[in-house]
Amino acid sequence: MSNAAHDHGHGHGHGHGHGHGDHGDHDHGSGVWAKIKHIVVPHSHDSNEAIQSAEESSNEGIRAAWIGLAGMGATAILQVFIVAISGSIALLADTLHNVGHAATTIPLIIAFRIGQRAATKKYSYGYRRAEDLVGLFISLIIALSAGLIIWESVNALVNPRELTNLWWVFAAGLVGAGGNELVAVYRIRAGKRIGSAALIAEGQHARADGFTSIAVVVGVIGVWLGFEQADAIIGFLIAAAILWILVSSVRTTGRRLMDGVDDDVIDQLTEVITSTPGVISVGRVRARWSGHRLEADANVAVDSRLTVLESHALAEKIEHNVLHTVAHVENVVIHVNPVVDGVEPPELHELTHHHTSAAARQEYLSRQAAHRS
Template sequence: MPACSYVRPHEEETVSHDHGHHPHPHDEPGHHHPHRHTGGRLARLRHRLGHLLTPHSHESSDKLDAALESSAQGMRALWVSLAVLGVTAVAQAVIVVVSGSVALLGDTVHNAADALTAVPLGIAFVLGRRAATRRFTYGYGRAEDLAGIVIVVTIAASALFAAWSAVDRLLDPRAMDHLWAVAAAAVAGFLGNEWVARYRIRVGRRIGSAALVADGLHARTDGFTSLAVLLGAGGTALGWELADPVVGLLITAAIALVLRDAAREVFHRVMDAVDPALVDAAETALRAVPGVREVGQLRLRWIGHRLRAEVAVVVDGHLSVRAGHAIAVEAEHALLHAVPKLTAAVIHTDIQPDPGERDPHHALTHHATA
């Protein structure tokens, strides 16, 4: 049977087949493995009973509904958190004007910037709902990556502004008034940010959005920097005039740490990094599929908050095309259950060459990259 790539005919997105040569392991010639795992039959029996008790579907319409629902949840989380952080920032800004606290000013600017990161993420969620086209064959899910870059730039800008304000106050010290109001504003900033952090992280993990989870962690760090403003107010109350700008510099350092972590997250997503545990889970599920002799090249990538997979599996070269197709269908089915947030998989079937037979991919070797 010639090697073939399987794509479900009802898949809504246009999939481009990669015919480049890829290495894959082969069993020893003439050696056949009926099943690699003795518990495979029991696992398949439990899975089929689960289907009977709780029917479900992997049709593209169901996947589209799930993707739309997850985007709607993400949008809801963004706008609710935007409202909460917006109210918090406005309340803090009023006290900044009255008290003249530079530490509170830096914290207020950072909180406002954090609230505004909901805008690019919201745009990304809206774009992610659009169907794939002949130009954007994978859809518009990568807009979330672009939103992540905007968030990183926003955090960097807020760090620079906080540093500039603190240095200016060190060079030109000014008295801070209404210390109790500053302390109350700092507590309000912490409570608002912590609530938003919990909400964003919970929703982000539920829908599989790394950008939303990262933004929630960002909000949590903002909450702790708000508490740092209390130190500035306390130091000023004790007569240390430079306490406010010094705390402002500490907040700048905290923002820089957040910037580092956020930049790392965005870099990993842009570079198609995935959790190695997902790859392990996918390989384990594929090896348990009847007819799969070995798993070759396996690729996973995030597109927005959804995963796609491309994998080569080794099968018996004497199977019919129909039998090979059935194995590919079951392999995709296994992946959809084993890998959370996976919406599509391209299964390429490789054959085991007979003894003395030339590599079936020999005609493609001159296209192989160095």
């Protein structure tokens, strides 16, 4: 058994654009209702979300975005009609927000489509980061929407106008709250299932729309009680709610763009790798989001007596365990370090050690100078 076989630079990783597991044929049911449910309800052909393929998750995200867009569009059309006959500023603010929110769904769908493109030499990690770029665009639209609502509310206070058809406004507010909450629940569930922060944010945004619709209802009640400026003041409250959503959206998108993940992701990866038979210890573990999929890599210590083939098989086993256990992971790279008698040889990283820090580089240069002299 040759120790030369243990090249510690052994990196092992595959891009997995497929699901692990036999999809098999399963019954979607028959009849009109079953067909509608199959289209609308997010689902995977595999019971384990950890092994849902990239194509499946992207298609599910696109489906959720389109269905949410249809629901919000129907709500907005109804509200536009009622704004025209009632003159409610609060309802106008809510409607403008809904229309703006619906408009941001189109770029998200485009981003999902772009993310399905194959990697190229220029974009060797693929195009899924387009989702996060769209997240920044969505944040800009949210900010513009808040600014417009504030402007309209100020104008309503300076130039008040009589409200009419308050029962219509009241009813539209209730419809808006219910419709937006349905869209929110659907998008958030789908977003969590596929790991899309952008889709989850869109769902949370829809939920905020529902809250602002409730605020419209409260504004109408205020007018009924004799507080004529309640409608315009509620418009300011809606703007404040939108700005709160903006801060949350920017924070989430920024974390993704800075390669941030939740702590439990690294903890789960470490646990799965450590529990794999043959792994002596686990070193650095990293993960980052690429759109709605996770890329991960880890350094593991193994017995130096393993051959290259055996080390490769162990790395393959680790990768397989991760793909089947940690949700949303698509690619895993395992770097194998040989261990002799439970200790990594000091010369293991001697060749590249001087690249790790300024102090290490200075030490390396000093040794080189001493050697030349």
